[in-house]
Amino acid sequence: MQDALRFFQAYEIWIYVLLGFVGIFYLRKFFLAWQELRGAVFGLERENAQGRLNQAASVLLFILSLMVAEFILTSFIIPANPAVMPIFTPTLNLLASPTITLEANAMGQTDENAITLQETPLAAALLSSSQSGQCLEGQIFISSPQNGTEVSGIVEISGSANVPNFGFYKIEMRRIDEQDWLTILAGNQIQPDGLLGTWNTALLSPAVYQLRLVIVDNQGAALPPCEIQISVVSNAQTPQP
Numbered sequence: 001m002q003d004a005l006r007f008f009q010a011y012e013i014w015i016y017v018l019l020g021f022v023g024i025f026y027l028r029k030f031f032l033a034w035q036e037l038r039g040a041v042f043g044l045e046r047e048n049a050q051g052r053l054n055q056a057a058s059v060l061l062f063i064l065s066l067m068v069a070e071f072i073l074t075s076f077i078i079p080a081n082p083a084v085m086p087i088f089t090p091t092l093n094l095l096a097s098p099t100i101t102l103e104a105n106a107m108g109q110t111d112e113n114a115i116t117l118q119e120t121p122l123a124a125a126l127l128s129s130s131q132s133g134q135c136l137e138g139q140i141f142i143s144s145p146q147n148g149t150e151v152s153g154i155v156e157i158s159g160s161a162n163v164p165n166f167g168f169y170k171i172e173m174r175r176i177d178e179q180d181w182l183t184i185l186a187g188n189q190i191q192p193d194g195l196l197g198t199w200n201t202a203l204l205s206p207a208v209y210q211l212r213l214v215i216v217d218n219q220g221a222a223l224p225p226c227e228i229q230i231s232v233v234s235n236a237q238t239p240q241p
Contacts, residue, residue, distance in 0.1 A: 138162065152201060157197050172225075
């Protein structure tokens with residue numbers, strides 16, 4: 001399914017051009033049949049002209065339907081599915097495991113000083129931030145709401161989704177006592193620092209929730225997420241900063 005959507009996205013202009021040429025051809029046939037029908041005198045002549053007119057009109061209607069379908073696919077359906085159009089760039093995988101080189105000493109044992117790690121600076125920062133439970137500001141970061149705050153109603157989620165090899169990002173939530181994460185919004189545009197989306201908490205029961213920003217690279221691998229903890233209060237209560 002995604003391959004078909006990528007095809008319609010990649011060849012959008014050529015599809016319109018091809019349908020346009022076919023449409024012009026049958027539009028000409030439609031007008032010729034119309035003129036022939038108006039000038040027909042005998043019944044058989046009128047019947048043949050009417051048949052050609054109906055055929056041309058049916059093809060024109062079909063071409064118009066294809067153009068509308070292509071427009072809906074490329075303007076609404078494909079942008080709503082970020083995984084359809086990943087940005088393929090020849091960059092390193094940030095989630096690649098560090099390369100460890102072990103050298104044996106003369107006694108046949110491993111020397112701790114012989115262990116070397118080869119990793120990109122960003123990968124090291126991401127691994128470090130994941131292990132410490134902190135977000136990486138300017139790259140994978142939720143700036144609003146802040147960790148530990150109370151929220152209610154419509155909540156604007158702001159932060160950064162800006163890493164090399166970017167594919168798309170998504171915001172997920174769950175109650176503190178639940179296991180499964182629920183995706184509440186997603187986007188396929190890099191955001192250096194700004195609004196990531198809005199979250200309607202009005203239908204949620206007051207409780208402590210976890211909120212996390214997950215970035216997926218253009219190879220389909222998820223980077224370590226940025227997680228915060230917030231409290232959803234009822235609309236009758238006033239959120240505390």
